[in-house]
Amino acid sequence: MHNPSTPDTSPTRHLGSWALIAAVVAVTVAAFGYVGGWLAPQRLTPKRLVDQLQDNAGTFAGYRRNHAKGVCMTGYFDSNGHAQPYSVAQIFTAGRTPLVGRFAIPGGNPYAPDGSVPIRSMALRFTQANGQQWRTGMNSMPVFPVAAPQAFFAQLQAQQPDPTTGKPDPAKVAAFFAAHPETAAFRAWAKTAKPSASFATESYWSLNAFVFVDAHGTRQPVRWRMVPMATDGGGDAGKAGDADYLAADLAERLTRGPLRWQLQITLANAGDPTNDATKAWPDDRRTIDAGTLVIDATQAQESGPCRDINYDPLVLPHGIEASDDPLLPARSAAYADSYLRRTSEEAHLPGTVAPQPEKQP
Known part of the structure; x- marks a missing residue:
């Protein structure tokens, strides 16, 4: 008869222990597989999302999969200390914090x-x-079209260009918007929105x-917005036929002095939506x-300091x-996937310097 005070070294006991360990490992692997999309092909993953961005716009080696066209800029933030009572982040202590940034257009x-x-x-x-x-x-828009990653993916699918026309199918786009009434606020804004002539005259929302x-x-839940101090030249979209006026306008303005925005932080009231x-x-x-x-x-993004930064929110x-x-x-995961793709491609482009891995803060 087995003595409870002595270890059980029987084969049956060992088999039971190994079976329990295997079961735990199997569950863990299955969980990671589900999260990664390996065992659920229809699950939305960063790869599927970024693949769809490529399907819509094409693949341009070494460039971001969205907001691919842009320009680097540098500067600083001068805090006045007014936000310090709400956040212990050091940037809100009165004083100056350096920055490396990027202006861009979607796509x-x-x-x-x-x-x-x-x-x-x-x-x-x-x-x-x-x-x-x-x-x-x-x-530079006050609201986002959709509230969930799955809806954003569906929007990209609906807007994928038709191979025969090179343009999205209007019927698919209309069907998407009909199925997603939450896009109403964005569509109302888009009806009157026009391409501005300058990065410097835009307001930028955190969304x-x-x-x-x-x-x-x-x-304290918050949203923020950068409000420009420059207000001139924001109505028309550059010179006729000029496809690249934004970077040139930015450089010209900087010859006359620095450009400034006011950081406005909005405090939510109880009940204001933070997940939409x-x-x-x-x-x-x-x-x-x-x-x-x-x-x-400012500096061209191909050689500027913003080139190898993943602006992970x-x-x-x-x-x-x-x-x-x-x-x-979803944004964070998709940005990481895009970053790994473009930096890997840059490392293999002739005549380019391989990007340096980012230091984690």
């Missing part, structure tokens, strides 16, 4: 005419004195909500002037956290 074609879309983007990487980074990507955390651990980028918050929400963004130099310093918006982890 995966780096040779697209600047006037082809009415949207511009601003991406920034702030590096705090303590080494922590804040990376943010903003767009997604984030959370500020103060010194006591109090959490299609819904703007009411105009009466409290907004803080947190300081001034200053851009003082989830690279956040202590004091800023992600909200429950499902678009944020």
Whole structure:
């Protein structure tokens, strides 16, 4: 009879233990497989999303799969300290924080005419004195078309060009919008939106909500916007026939002095949606002037300091956290997939210097 005080070394006991371990491993592998899409071919993965971007715009080796056409810029943020009561992030302490950024237009074609879309983007990487980074990507529209990654993927599928015409099928696009009434606010904005003549005269919205955390651990949902101090020349889209006027306009403006934006941070009230980028918050929400963004130099993206930066919106310093918006982890994962593709391609292009891996903050 087996003595409970002595180890059981019987083969049956060993087989039972190994079976339990194998079962745990199998469940773990299955979980990772499901998350990665390996065991669920129809599950939306970063690869499927980025593949669809390529299907829509083509593949241009060494370039981002979205917002491919852009220009690097450098400068700094001058904080006035007004946001410090809401976040312990060092960038909001009164003083100056350097940045490396990028202006761009949507789409995966780096040779697209600047006037082809009415949207511009601003991406920034702030590096705090303590080494922590804040990376943010903003767009010149107040709301996003859809609220979920799956809906964004469906939108890309609907807008994929027809091989026979080279343009999206209007019936598929119409069917998508009919099935997604949450796009109404974006479509209303798009009806009157026109391509601007300058990056410098645009406002840029965070679109997604984030959370500020103060010194006591109090959490405050926020959105932010960069509001330009330059207001001239924002109506018409450059010179007739000029496909590349945005970078030239930016360089010309900088010969006359730095360009500035005001960082406005909007504080949510209880009940304001933090998980739906299609819904703007009411105009009466409290907004803080947190300081001034200053851009003082620009450089071509092929050789500029922004080339090898992944503007992942989830690279956040202590004091800023992600909200429950499902678009944020999807953006982060898709950016990582795109980054790995383009940097791998750059390393094999003749006459180019291989990109250096990013240091993690």
